[in-house]
Amino acid sequence: MGEGTVLGVVIAIVGVIGSVLVARISTPVSATALERETDEAEQDELKVSREIWRRFSVLEDKVDHLTSIVEAQKEKVSTLERLLRMAMRIIRRANRRLDAVHELPEEIPRELVPYTVD
Template identity: 50%
Template structure:
């Protein structure tokens, strides 16, 4: 009885193997035949009408120009912000120096606005 079970198991395994090979062959994508020598050309290429291509190419060129312009603006503004922050820090140094002189003279200086605290150097 033990040998019958093993033979039956082998038969079921062989049938399963043959079935999986058949399913794989049937479900595999088939190459599209587009004329003479279709197997030699490779994958099909997307074709676009010339009018659509000109329109899209023009739009892409316009967008590239706008992106380049915006990139230049961002770089210019970054440089400007850096310069303004340096000037603000220099002004804060001068303000702190004036406050120290007022305290030394015994006068109460005006408080520094809270918006300027991040730029102070104390």
């Protein structure tokens, strides 16, 4: 599996988790529903084992770790794109100089064409 595929999968996972959290946070809760929920919670106290809470904690740590990896990869991609644009400018400048002295310009690598700034 290539780096792009792995990065895509990581971004998709983080996106799904983020959308679930946003949906949960943005759901409006009325005051009466909140009071009713509090009353029900006091009556039927939900007991969750420590193992489940530990697993949630482990999952949160993993999501935080994946988020930091994605952010680091975004920085690397941004830096690489900036370097590729710079390389494209240098090649174009060199080709203009070659053309001015009636020499054949260098061929621009196909990989750099998407980073053309002209």
